[in-house]
Amino acid sequence: MLESEACENTNYNPLIVAFCCNWCSYAGADGAGTARKSYPANIKIIKVPCSCRVNPLFVLRAFLRGADGVILCGCHPGDCHYTSGNYYTRRRMKLLMSTLSYLGIEDGRMRVEWVSAAEGNKFSETMNSFAETIKSLGENVKLRDLRCKK
């Protein structure tokens, strides 16, 4: 509680990496842009063909390199452009999140959301709420490689 207040006071801007699948979520992000639905600028999007391209290694790499939050967005289950990619993503990320939590990493530092190409609104809302979550969690100190401190 105190920590989060302190963060707000110092204008703490969490660094967030968002992996977005090309067919749904990246288009959703474009949709948010077209509709001018804003979200924090410290969220940077990396385009991948499908959410199933996101190796847990990339997520860990982002944390290691100092990202405060990582969010992975893909098509809704059942709507995957590649039929079943996001089903694998779902299992992979579920296990990864469970393990991160088990290792004592704050729940919520990583999130998976299904955002379709039509859900520009949802994209922006999701990003805003995720940024809020990360803000309340504060800086990622547990997974960061100390050498990467800026």
Next chain:
Amino acid sequence: MQKIGVFVCWCGSNIAATVDVAKVIESVKAIPDVAFASDYRYMCSEGGQDLMQNAIREHGLTRVVVCACSPRMHEATFRKAAEAAGLNPFLLEIANIREQCSWVHKDKEVGTEKAIALAKAAIAKVRFNSPLQAGQSEVVKRALVIGGGIAGIQTALDIAEAGYKVDLVEKKPSIGGRMSQLDKTFPTLDCSACILTPKMVDVAAHPNVTIYTYSEIEKVSGYVGQFEVDIRKRARSVKADLCTGCGVCQDKCPSKKTPNEFNQGLDNRSAIYITFAQAVPKVPVIDREHCLKFQTGKCGICEKVCPSKAIDYTQEDEIITQKYGAIVLATGFETIDLTKFGEYQYGKSKDVITSLEFERLTNAAGPTEGHLQRMSDGKQPKHIVFVSCVGSRDVSGRGKEYCSKICCMYTAKQAMLTREKYPDTDVTVFYIDVRTPGKGFDEFYRRAVEEYNVHYIKGQVGKILEQGDHLLVYASDALSNSHISLEADMVVLATAIQPSQDAKKLATMLTASIDNNNFFTEAHAKLRPVESPTAGVFLSGVCQGPKDVPETVSQAGAAAVKVLGILSKDTLATNPCVASCNERICSGCLACENVCPYGAIGGEEKTVINLNGKREQRVVSVVNEALCQGCGACTVACPCGAMDLNGFSNKQITAEVDAIC
């Protein structure tokens, strides 16, 4: 060390208003292997492309980053331009600084900072881009059109006319779709059947068209140029080749209590039936659920009466597997379910009907042979109330948020026709807005008001009550800001339309995306309105969004042209962003094979050079590049990193992550 060129687009003020372009240039110039950086007002314009091409040639650029709008907009444009300048098109990356930066951030400092970060990420990635060569895949010169309404018919005809084979699949026993149910069409008031029927006949008679009615899509695999589709041809129980369509069977059929779908359930049909008089094919179908022979084993009258021995109770569903080069979706629409709109008494009072039911009621081939009468007592209504926007533009969550687009016009049509045929009938229309953008539309509406004296009241109907044999309509009059109530003999609800129920299932099968309302999503709202984001899948008609007949027909033609664009080629360039396996590292665990949605990966025992540079024989994964669609599922399943994806390699993504963090 690469020689990277960075080009930053202003997009007029779209980007430049929120991103300090000069500062972006300055920042990227400091990156070691950035050899050239420049900005331009519109990079996508000829001038912008020239700038890029000249820089590639003059500075010997080995990689290019364009900071501009979404790659979904102009990646192809810039890649083509780069290729023309002699650079492999896949050595170019886009930093999306419009949709994902300038348009979502207001503060210029913030926007600039983010644009720099995105540019850096793209630069980091492009360093590891490798030149890719698109492969080739053969095109099957046959198209599939799903849905046999006016949209599907027109698309099929246009493709067939151009000389290509096309299969038209319709779920119902006859093609024709919604348009065949309509009486007249606005604003010209042609008879719908009169203009549709010839087209139905044409398409059925066309040597290049094969029609599968009473059929559904079972399975779709493959990709543009090479789709493989299983079509389930449901058992009709009537041999189409023998049947003459005489109709004796349906006359003699003892089971006549099934609601007639074609007439929106306003009357009943027999268990063996021909949908409507002009049906194509004019071959009846046995509705096994209601057929006595199928339900009880007794009967068999139709078999006995059929003069051409066409009845076949043993017929079974048939699966037809066919390859196609392209697919068109033309699945049409249906009216929404009104159970949530209890205030209108729909379903409770027989005299509250939907506009589609009204069409059947006024159609000469309809249940009343075209006589306007109440379904409750058969009397001719003296006062009709039309309610528009029932379930359309509805934010209450009961209906649809979108405008169904066609209601204003058909309501005007129905009101006008009523007044014309029955001048003594009083017609009132309640509306929120009357939307008439279309050729001759407003004139048409004004005629209804001015010439035919249809009462238009701006206001919403709050409640309808049955009172004796009348209906009491409670409404608000927005102009006089008062509550009014009036008596009516019949109420017609201009019910919202929605995509056909099958759209969702098809979307999944075709990996075509649909929006929140189950309308198919187009690849680009403005520039690619008939293409779905899935290559080789096109959209025709209302399945993409509400449309009237002429719009549907023009989109159907457009979809056909897109299909022809594919079928006219012998081969298509395949997406070179496919998976590839590093055989030196691959351990042959074949986790990749297990996750591949396309069966594009298999294990092969091969002689490979191992990590020590020695030959050895072992199982390794082999990717069939023609089948691979580049999703990347295999790359993550692979524990040792042997499997990688061109264009989105481990190194590229890691570099992006590093650049951002």
Next chain:
Amino acid sequence: MLKINKAKWAELFAALSAQGTLYLPAEVDGKVDFTVWQDGTEVNLQATQTAKSIKNVFFPQIENLLDFKTDGLKLSVEQRMLPEEDTIAFGVRGCDVCSFEVLDKVFLKEPVDAFYKARREHCTIVSLACSAPDETCFCDTFAIDATNPGGDVTTWLVGDDLFWQANTDKGKELTEKIQALLAEGDEAGVNAQQKATKEIMAKLPLADFKIDPKIPAEQEKVFNSAIWKQLSDSCLSCCACTYVCPTCHCYDVRDFEIDNKVERFRCWDSCMCKDFTKMAAVNPRVSRLERFRQRYMHKLVYFPENNEGTFACVGCGRCLQKCPVSLNIVKVAKALGVAKDV
């Protein structure tokens, strides 16, 4: 000879730690390892052996050497500060003390490794005599006297008293600084313990294990021995043995990139690993047999050849304890027939 009673050890450690960072054997989770002493550290002077050797005090597992910075075409190199911190390694057993001599022959030989040298010079070694050797101990094989381990200061733990004897100027300097805590002690207890320890050592399974000092001369025969295959077949190629070994010193130099800065660091590596010092090429010794042979040939043949007969093994027995599949230098030496008793 000086001594200090158990009751005053806490004071002793505090006083030593005031002179420099104090490394001593401490128990964490049932495992004894050299740890930086702090108030509350659970010191364990009973354990015969720490799990890892103490070589990381001089040769850390990872050490940043320098930074590169790029600015356009310009490149600058900035070497990291050489360590200046004074350290005390306390409770070092005889075998480990001798291991420093082995490492010195590598790192202090021209061209001198400046980082190692700085660390080595800033460290005072306080050894601890063994009184309860384990079955895995074979320091005697290399003529190391575990009961008189040397270093800058030697200590003996007899009963509740720690006997203290400075050997070098550095040791004497340290002793002076903590003189107040030390009392005079007589050598009788120490001598008795030394005698008893030696008697125990004679009873241990490896008491008779000796390595023929002439093996370097038989390099070719040993190198081509058929026994390497069978031995190396069961080796996992992990580097547990190398990383716990006090004398192994292979390293790799790698770069770590952050933005436009590159940190160059040195880290432990193992000649047993497939990817030893991997850059463009793989380990030059591609087969497991070659890698396995390299490690033992280096310890038993090449190193003594280059260093007046000193073996690169001090008989600490850690590899005997830690190898996942119980392969170790004793087994190898015996199998090769270079052990004297076979």
Next chain:
Amino acid sequence: MQKIAELIKKEAESLLKENKVTAVWAWQPGEFYYDNSPVCFTAPEQLDKLVYNEFCPSNLGKYLMAGSKKNETMAVFAKPCDTYGINQLIKDHRIKRELITVIGIPCSGMIDIKKIKNQGVKGIISVSVSGDDVIVTTAYGDKNFKKSEVLLAKCMSCKGSDYMIADKELGEKMEVKCQKLNPEDGVKKLEAMTSQERFAFWQQELSKCIRCNACRDICPACSCEQCIFDNQEAAVAGKASANTAEEQMFHIIRAYHVAGRCVGCGECARVCPQGIQLGLLNTKFAKDINEFYGKYQPGADDDSKAPLVDYKFDDVEPTISAKGVR
């Protein structure tokens, strides 16, 4: 055990003499009674060195990989728990089934010498085991132990006496007699802690890591031609443990890579020179998989689809747990 050792010797002898196989994988004695190591016998006359007793914990399955590539016929002696790993290696196409003869040998549990030594036992000269009695002779006198109290942790959670794969079984099946441990208990204990406590626990555990790779190299699920950590191209954690974050990465990624393939043999924890409780990480994955996707025992067969290369339409969603923030 002595009786079984005789059976093994006889079996190995006949296999080699009759040229049914070119190599037999078994164990040979070390310097002390307790340090047997794996060995490959290729001639009958070598077999006098063959040993089988309470100190043969190693799974020999992974050694078959090298011979399998060269199309050598090999026999391997496998305790019930070892057969899981062998199956997994077959499934991962690292061993060709047709080349190997798996001979199941009964086991009543392996003794953990560390447990004995942790009780202050030093200078071991010999160990003798009869029934539940373990007598340790040392240079400092004799010590007695109960075998059931000094078993390896992995034996205390023995998966049973059945062989998942065996071309032949020797002797009568034996049971491990001891207070059984459920490996999931440790995971549950950790799960019950607060996030901060768990973090502190893992920091402490993982900071011990010296990146010797013993856990990986012994693991029957870690059989890649080239481990991702050895692949410079892959840019994952380097070989040095620069700080705890990197060690964390190494262990998360390793556990992740064997998730759904880890047979739960417990060898990683046994061989860790630093005593890191690695089982707690691998078991967590196994437990999660069982809970989320239904019970799955890797290595119980050689053809089932592993949970991470499979899916169901209604799999549980990766949402933040109830305990999460917000």
Next chain:
Amino acid sequence: MCNCGSKDVLTPQIGVVTEIRTETSDVKTFRIEKPEGGKVFDFMPGQCAMLSAPGMGEAIFSITSSPTTKDYMEFSIKRCGEITEYLHAIEVGQQIAIRGPYGKSFPVTTEALKHKDLIFIAGGIGLAPLHSVIDYMLANRDDYGSIDVVYGARSKEDFVDYKELSEVWPKEKNTKVHLTIDKAQEGWTGNVGFVPQFLKDLKFTPDKTVLLCGPPIMIKLCLAALIEMGFAKTQVYTTLEFRMKCGVGKCGRCNVGNKYVCKDGPVFRCDEIDELPDEY
């Protein structure tokens, strides 16, 4: 900043690339000087230097230019890996980290080579270390006897320093250059065939001293040919130029037996190599 004034052995110096020549399709020659001008360090022919690609690591290369050149040193580098890939992509003006010199040189100052008749045998990029020796000797021409350079490459285009080979060296006193390519090629009038056979064809008398450098297989075959021609292994010097990492004889990578290639080599007399375990 270094606090003791002493540089660590692994700390490189900065040099700047002042010239890049493209020799063949995959070989470039780089000239390196101190940023303020002048040679980064002195060396003797046959010695090596470690070049850094920051972020990727280091690799060792033999110095191609003559020690007698005062202002710079040169490296002919073949593209064959990540670091060489990096080097091939740099431009003139790029600064680079360099440390050395490492290893033993050819014994140019001792009686082993002085006043001897010499044959230089090189294959492909193997000319690089010999180039330095040849230039050194030509600069001190009177100290040495006859010089025969036998150089083989895959094709005409694969000769490194073709201009010097064909135009400069042959003009020197008592110096001959013999070139051969693997396969016949249009416009090539010289010898066609592999170096070992070419050696036999040239009928050298076995009283000369040989400096041999090239790919391992070529060294092996040439050595066999030389022995057949009556040469003794003590007359042949070669380099084992591979697998060095730290360059200072510590890291444990490059040793063959008790010899560290980086410290005790890379120049060995062939009879010395025979004494090493068969592991190179």
